[in-house]
Amino acid sequence: MNTLLNLLINGLSTGMLIFLLASGLTLIFGLMSVLNFAHGGFFAWGAFLGVWLFTVTGNFLLSFIATVIGGMVLGWIVEKILIRPVYGNHIRQLLVTLGGMLVLIELLRVFWGSNPIRAGLPKWLEGSIDVGGVIFIKYRLFVILVGLVIYVMILLLLNKTKIGIMIRAGVDNKEMVQALGINIKGVFSFVFLLGAGMAALGGFLLGPYSGVIFADMGMQYAVLAFIVVIIGGLGSIQGAAVASIIVGLAGAYTAYYYPDLSLAVNMLLLIVILLLRPSGLLGEKGGV
Amino acid sequence: MLRVENLETYIEQFHILQSVTFEVIEGTITVLFGRNGAGKSTTLRTIMGFYHVSRGGVYYKNEKLNGLPTHVIASKGIGYVPEDQGIFQHLTVEETFALAKKEKDPEGEAKAEWMLEIFPDLKKYWHKKSGYLSGGQKQMLAIARAYINSSGLLLIDEPSKGLSPLMVEKLMESIVKIKKKTTILLVEQNFFMSNHIGDYYYMMDDGKIVHQGFMNDLRKDKETVRKYLGIS
Amino acid sequence: MLILFTQIFIFAIFAMSYDILLGYTGIVSFGHCLFFGIGAYSTAIILNANDNTIGFFLLGIAIAVIAAVLISFLIGMLSLRLQSHFYAMLTLGFSELFLIIAEKWRSMTQGGDGFTFQVPEFLRDRFIFYFFTLISLVLIYILLRTFTSSSVGKVLKAISQNQKRTEALGFKVLHYKIIASVIAGVVAAYSGALYAVTLRFVDPSVFSIETTLDALLMTMIGGVGTLFGPILGSGAVEFIQHYLSELGTEYSIFERWPIFLGLLYIIVILGFPKGIVGTFKSTVIKRKENRKEKEGLLKHSA
Amino acid sequence: MDALLETRNLSISFGEQEVIRDVNFKAPKGKFLSIIGPNGAGKTTLFNLLSGQLSPTKGEIYFKGQNITNLSAAERARMGMGRSFQLTNIFPELTVLENVRLAVQSQRKDFYSILPKPAKYRKQLEEARRLLDMVFLKEKEDYLAINLTHGEKRKLEIAMLLALKPNLLLLDEPTAGISVEEVPVILEVIENIKKDSENTIVLIEHKIEMVLALSDYLVVIFNGELLVEGEPGVIMQDERVQNAYLGGLSHAASGKS
Amino acid sequence: SDSSSSEEEKDTIKIGVLASLTGALEAYGKQTVRGFELGLDYATDGTGEVVGKKIKFIVEDTETKPDVAVKKATKLLEEDEVDFLVGSTSSSDTLAVLPLAKEYKRIMIVEPAAADSITGDNFNPYIFRTGRNSSQDAVAGAAAIAKEGVRIATLAQDNAYGRDGIAAFIEAAKERSAEIVAEVYADPNATDFTANIQSAISEKPDYLYIVWAGSNAPWKQLKDMKVQEKGIKISTAVQDIASLKTMDALIGMEGYSIYYHTLPDNEINDWLVEEHKKRFDGEIPDLFTAGGMTAAIAIVEALKKTEGDTDAQLLIETMEGMEFDSPKGKMKFREEDHQALQSLYSITLENQEGVDHPVPVLIRELDMNETEPPIRNQ
Numbered sequence A: 001m002n003t004l005l006n007l008l009i010n011g012l013s014t015g016m017l018i019f020l021l022a023s024g025l026t027l028i029f030g031l032m033s034v035l036n037f038a039h040g041g042f043f044a045w046g047a048f049l050g051v052w053l054f055t056v057t058g059n060f061l062l063s064f065i066a067t068v069i070g071g072m073v074l075g076w077i078v079e080k081i082l083i084r085p086v087y088g089n090h091i092r093q094l095l096v097t098l099g100g101m102l103v104l105i106e107l108l109r110v111f112w113g114s115n116p117i118r119a120g121l122p123k124w125l126e127g128s129i130d131v132g133g134v135i136f137i138k139y140r141l142f143v144i145l146v147g148l149v150i151y152v153m154i155l156l157l158l159n160k161t162k163i164g165i166m167i168r169a170g171v172d173n174k175e176m177v178q179a180l181g182i183n184i185k186g187v188f189s190f191v192f193l194l195g196a197g198m199a200a201l202g203g204f205l206l207g208p209y210s211g212v213i214f215a216d217m218g219m220q221y222a223v224l225a226f227i228v229v230i231i232g233g234l235g236s237i238q239g240a241a242v243a244s245i246i247v248g249l250a251g252a253y254t255a256y257y258y259p260d261l262s263l264a265v266n267m268l269l270l271i272v273i274l275l276l277r278p279s280g281l282l283g284e285k286g287g288v
Numbered sequence B: 001m002l003r004v005e006n007l008e009t010y011i012e013q014f015h016i017l018q019s020v021t022f023e024v025i026e027g028t029i030t031v032l033f034g035r036n037g038a039g040k041s042t043t044l045r046t047i048m049g050f051y052h053v054s055r056g057g058v059y060y061k062n063e064k065l066n067g068l069p070t071h072v073i074a075s076k077g078i079g080y081v082p083e084d085q086g087i088f089q090h091l092t093v094e095e096t097f098a099l100a101k102k103e104k105d106p107e108g109e110a111k112a113e114w115m116l117e118i119f120p121d122l123k124k125y126w127h128k129k130s131g132y133l134s135g136g137q138k139q140m141l142a143i144a145r146a147y148i149n150s151s152g153l154l155l156i157d158e159p160s161k162g163l164s165p166l167m168v169e170k171l172m173e174s175i176v177k178i179k180k181k182t183t184i185l186l187v188e189q190n191f192f193m194s195n196h197i198g199d200y201y202y203m204m205d206d207g208k209i210v211h212q213g214f215m216n217d218l219r220k221d222k223e224t225v226r227k228y229l230g231i232s
Numbered sequence C: 001m002l003i004l005f006t007q008i009f010i011f012a013i014f015a016m017s018y019d020i021l022l023g024y025t026g027i028v029s030f031g032h033c034l035f036f037g038i039g040a041y042s043t044a045i046i047l048n049a050n051d052n053t054i055g056f057f058l059l060g061i062a063i064a065v066i067a068a069v070l071i072s073f074l075i076g077m078l079s080l081r082l083q084s085h086f087y088a089m090l091t092l093g094f095s096e097l098f099l100i101i102a103e104k105w106r107s108m109t110q111g112g113d114g115f116t117f118q119v120p121e122f123l124r125d126r127f128i129f130y131f132f133t134l135i136s137l138v139l140i141y142i143l144l145r146t147f148t149s150s151s152v153g154k155v156l157k158a159i160s161q162n163q164k165r166t167e168a169l170g171f172k173v174l175h176y177k178i179i180a181s182v183i184a185g186v187v188a189a190y191s192g193a194l195y196a197v198t199l200r201f202v203d204p205s206v207f208s209i210e211t212t213l214d215a216l217l218m219t220m221i222g223g224v225g226t227l228f229g230p231i232l233g234s235g236a237v238e239f240i241q242h243y244l245s246e247l248g249t250e251y252s253i254f255e256r257w258p259i260f261l262g263l264l265y266i267i268v269i270l271g272f273p274k275g276i277v278g279t280f281k282s283t284v285i286k287r288k289e290n291r292k293e294k295e296g297l298l299k300h301s302a
Numbered sequence D: 001m002d003a004l005l006e007t008r009n010l011s012i013s014f015g016e017q018e019v020i021r022d023v024n025f026k027a028p029k030g031k032f033l034s035i036i037g038p039n040g041a042g043k044t045t046l047f048n049l050l051s052g053q054l055s056p057t058k059g060e061i062y063f064k065g066q067n068i069t070n071l072s073a074a075e076r077a078r079m080g081m082g083r084s085f086q087l088t089n090i091f092p093e094l095t096v097l098e099n100v101r102l103a104v105q106s107q108r109k110d111f112y113s114i115l116p117k118p119a120k121y122r123k124q125l126e127e128a129r130r131l132l133d134m135v136f137l138k139e140k141e142d143y144l145a146i147n148l149t150h151g152e153k154r155k156l157e158i159a160m161l162l163a164l165k166p167n168l169l170l171l172d173e174p175t176a177g178i179s180v181e182e183v184p185v186i187l188e189v190i191e192n193i194k195k196d197s198e199n200t201i202v203l204i205e206h207k208i209e210m211v212l213a214l215s216d217y218l219v220v221i222f223n224g225e226l227l228v229e230g231e232p233g234v235i236m237q238d239e240r241v242q243n244a245y246l247g248g249l250s251h252a253a254s255g256k257s
Numbered sequence E: 001s002d003s004s005s006s007e008e009e010k011d012t013i014k015i016g017v018l019a020s021l022t023g024a025l026e027a028y029g030k031q032t033v034r035g036f037e038l039g040l041d042y043a044t045d046g047t048g049e050v051v052g053k054k055i056k057f058i059v060e061d062t063e064t065k066p067d068v069a070v071k072k073a074t075k076l077l078e079e080d081e082v083d084f085l086v087g088s089t090s091s092s093d094t095l096a097v098l099p100l101a102k103e104y105k106r107i108m109i110v111e112p113a114a115a116d117s118i119t120g121d122n123f124n125p126y127i128f129r130t131g132r133n134s135s136q137d138a139v140a141g142a143a144a145i146a147k148e149g150v151r152i153a154t155l156a157q158d159n160a161y162g163r164d165g166i167a168a169f170i171e172a173a174k175e176r177s178a179e180i181v182a183e184v185y186a187d188p189n190a191t192d193f194t195a196n197i198q199s200a201i202s203e204k205p206d207y208l209y210i211v212w213a214g215s216n217a218p219w220k221q222l223k224d225m226k227v228q229e230k231g232i233k234i235s236t237a238v239q240d241i242a243s244l245k246t247m248d249a250l251i252g253m254e255g256y257s258i259y260y261h262t263l264p265d266n267e268i269n270d271w272l273v274e275e276h277k278k279r280f281d282g283e284i285p286d287l288f289t290a291g292g293m294t295a296a297i298a299i300v301e302a303l304k305k306t307e308g309d310t311d312a313q314l315l316i317e318t319m320e321g322m323e324f325d326s327p328k329g330k331m332k333f334r335e336e337d338h339q340a341l342q343s344l345y346s347i348t349l350e351n352q353e354g355v356d357h358p359v360p361v362l363i364r365e366l367d368m369n370e371t372e373p374p375i376r377n378q
């Protein structure tokens, strides 16, 4: 029973972390339909920036906020230079952002060297609480909390404002949105930098999760984030959340009960879900 | 209200509009005629700022429009119904309305209501994705969207395309109604329809204005009609 | 630099096979390395388990081809109905699965570090193998060119532009897509086999997404849907990478040479969206048109 | 009468909404049928069902005496059913000629040939040029289809349709967006097809004069149901049709002609 | 001048060094290269010459891609006509290059790639390895903790490195009559290792033995799961200094080390530490610096014995069984598989004043006989 609970809690929090990594991508890839491979670069930058800021200032919340802002600035630059010219063309997006990813990762090495770096935590988040054999790792509870907050914020943003509609309309027919007096380029930039900010946040939180950060972490988690967005159904933030939790829990339970499957579990999930539901869990069936 | 002077537009290396000049008077319906490929749609698109103007100017309420980005032009109150309807396939009717409604426009709600009155079908499919609407329903949506979004001038590119006679009739009625509130520049091949509702017309051919006058006069001028529209 | 050219030829074959999917059929696959890897592993395993004779080399290729046909057919049947993004991710899933198999089926693949093996005497000479790959490249180019200008090839081009319309004309789109995948898969498997033979070594990195992305990059830089483009693309990518890395060991400003590589990719993709061949073609066409126009004017004035 | 196409209780729903309900209709061989009805009545959907773009929730479709309800769009096309689309639907980045040639190819039964056959190819090109000539597009054969005007695209569509040598032609508003002066051209093309007595044509069209000029038989769809069918003269007088579809305009239009 | 330059060529011994200088393993690659350079200086007394011949070395970046490694190695062998190859950082790169050594009949010194199969299944006579292999690691790991009646659980990455490491460890541990109670492998790229840790410690072992390489390590999660507080001791290999900085969760653990600058006690190592600090801004030599140095010393020693003759056959005969001094003390190329037998160090991790990372403190040196691995190339 304790084991089951431990697995549940850890699986859930890992799921939440994955959701944080994927949430930015749901906006950028799911909603705006930009195949952004540099997303992994945003994670890694978020992680390094966060750890560096935390070491320098010693203030976790300040580093938290500054990292998100830093991620947004990065997103703004990337959008302006790389994405602007290639909206609507997936292959070129993929390759341009791949180039961007190379540059971002190498720049990390220029600034912080090529060694892994320890990601620390403030005292109040360190350690774990043992309640009758069930171990609650404080930081993981914190991650679950942040994940929930972000989830609600994105839902509000998409449902209570016109931004979501604008973007979907913009993907369908950019000219026409402009003809409605909407500066769609501005909206796209905004959402892109928001997504980048969220990616940076994900990276920031990922660092202390495992305790180490390294330049190559980006690519690895980028693929994971793409998987989650696809499994969830493009553009569906609820779908991404559900998929993240499934991936998190599946990871925990297979690692415990069927360890031989753990390497393959994400890919098997992806394959099975797509074969059963060709447009993802909460994606729309069939296109227009 | 809208003045187009010596407009020259190139698309890539093709010289499409060649010194087009015309004017749309406030409170009227001005019709742009011409055969396929004459340059009617290009004219509208140029006004909306989709194409770069190489010479000449577009003036709206004496303000120069060319050179401004499309969304700025649109926010001056010009609504646009494109030739291919420009439907947002993945938005529901409701969402399309929400998108079209301007935050600051106090009449937005009333306009939307009125459009639903004129096109009850839209009300019926309020939660349906626009991509699934029938051809005619899409046309209605496009017009409603432009009207709600605009405040002064509507540019409409072939609205009667694909509408049933009953619908065309309704549309005519509604355009006449709309005319009381906005000025309209209409591109229309349906001579019958434009004949009924137009006040003033310009005839385009090969990227140039070749004829113009009052609609009333054109009705009598069988010669011109036959020459450019092939109708007797 | 015989070996550099040999590898360029091999990747050119691989990139051409990708072009059949991407450029000619409009299928985006993130798992094309799957076939490359199957080719590499089949050949390597057969040669390692048996004598290093030409016979077993050919057997390895035969097995690679058969496996590629079966797997591409199966995956195609299962998933080519999916919409593009989903299909791309699904292929990524399959290729990652093969990567895991290559790591975990240690009795067969010797695990993640890979293994070395002996190649036939005849192919051991670098010079001979260089010609062998060159001839392979030329032959496959001709074969694929033939294929793309065949009826099926034309239909593929149509599918890439408007799938629904193609269907309405009476073509069974799924069949054509499967044909394209199978052919692309077989060619990719062949290139994988050659790759293993040049290295005399194989490891699971042949199944990694980087392998697919390399092919994609080569195809894009060379020019999508041109078949000749991927050959140039392969040359360009390999050369650039090779010389940048050389610069990296020689000059300390180039120590972080991947930055320059990334920037170069960005510049090329943004600056030459049609790739080398595409850009060349369109400039030539423009020039021709200009000339025509001038001639026309002359005629008029005359 | 020998029906080339027949539907039995054909129905389809999207979610709650039943867009086509129990439609039974017959298209006799060699006749010219027009389907009219208000916007959103379900005409295009009916076409989509007939040509296999959608599959019905209920009912059957018979073509040439065979039940084709479960055949794919491609298979139906091969049986001799051709359709045009309400929105233009072409291969934008291919030349005009190549667009038509592809359609010709689909009729030549060498579906899966992976070897080029230049002689055959040349024949297909000839045929394609002939068809382009029929729709007055020959001059533009080297244009990329995307660069045509709307009207030209429609003509191209018809040429592609003709290339299929269909026994049954489904035309969805072939003249929408075509200038008045060009309409006769398309009319001429359609009449050409009609002359071949083998061919059955089903037309969706809102231009009532055109419908009257061409049709042997009218089918009125209203709210997804078959409202009435019959000879044009009879239908035009039907009060229900006038209320639901024609409106006051019909009088004006018919009065004029 | 043509003849003189070719004369010079003839009198120059060229060595090609393959290492990962970019990408995930670049820190290791750079250590090897530094160490190699220092080693040449040391072994030639700063002259850069051995028995009158100049030694020149050329470094190439394998980018941790086997095909690039082969390309670069071929370039070294054909264009630069090197007499020796040294490398490489990753086992895959190294394996890919092995056949070339045989084809071109040149000696290759493997350093620091650790896969057993290099001197096992994929062995060829031109291969000599100065680096330790996974089995030696495992034997050292076992020597550090395995005793009669000790219950051990293992945790490793589910890849070749982890699987080979654990297999060899279990063999060695069983020889020492320890009991293995759980054997757990984790996805090396996973975000969360708590489930694996939980499964490993569910049998309440005395020790949790871990084989792990790479950055994405479970150290912090071990602490989060309160493993040590439950009375389970952790044991693993100590890595490079950068990784040590991330291992503060493991203070107190007992494990082994391949190299840490304070562990070996000999003059060569003193020289290495001294010289390294001098040349590199006060930095201390790291995990694979000593290995790079050892590779250089081995080559120079062999050349001294052959009097500068680079004939591969002669070199093989000379080097088989050759003993030489290294920063890690005496080493010996075993005749059967050319693996250098060497010392490893049983250690415990401690916090030390003024050092920004946990410091491995010597418990005892495991000498080359104690760490001798099984022969696997037959």
Ligand SMILES: Nc1ncnc2c1ncn2[C@@H]1O[C@H](COP(=O)(O)OP(=O)(O)OP(=O)(O)O)[C@@H](O)[C@H]1O
Binding pocket: B011, B012, B014, B016, B034, B035, B036, B037, B038, B039, B040, B041, B042, B043, B083, D147, D148, D149, D150, D151, D177, D179
């Ligand atoms: N993107 C383009 N590239 C090249 N030529 C174009 C492009 N768009 C339009 N044209 C050309 O510009 C001319 C005018 O086109 P436009 O669409 O304005 O005509 P139109 O009067 O609206 O015709 P229609 O009644 O068919 O809609 C046509 O000859 C057309 O071929």
Ligand SMILES: Nc1ncnc2c1ncn2[C@@H]1O[C@H](COP(=O)(O)OP(=O)(O)OP(=O)(O)O)[C@@H](O)[C@H]1O
Binding pocket: B125, B128, B132, B133, B134, B135, B136, B137, B162, B164, D014, D019, D037, D038, D039, D040, D041, D042, D043, D044, D045, D046, D086
């Ligand atoms: N895929 C779909 N999903 C949901 N509703 C659909 C779908 N396709 C069509 N509809 C609905 O079915 C009804 C009939 O549409 P259809 O396109 O057949 O009309 P139509 O008779 O062709 O009209 P028009 O003359 O305007 O083209 C419409 O109300 C439309 O919204």
Ligand SMILES: [Mg+2]
Binding pocket: B040, B041, B042, B083, B157, D150
């Ligand atoms: Mg137009």
Ligand SMILES: [Mg+2]
Binding pocket: B134, B135, B136, D043, D044, D045, D086
């Ligand atoms: Mg319709």
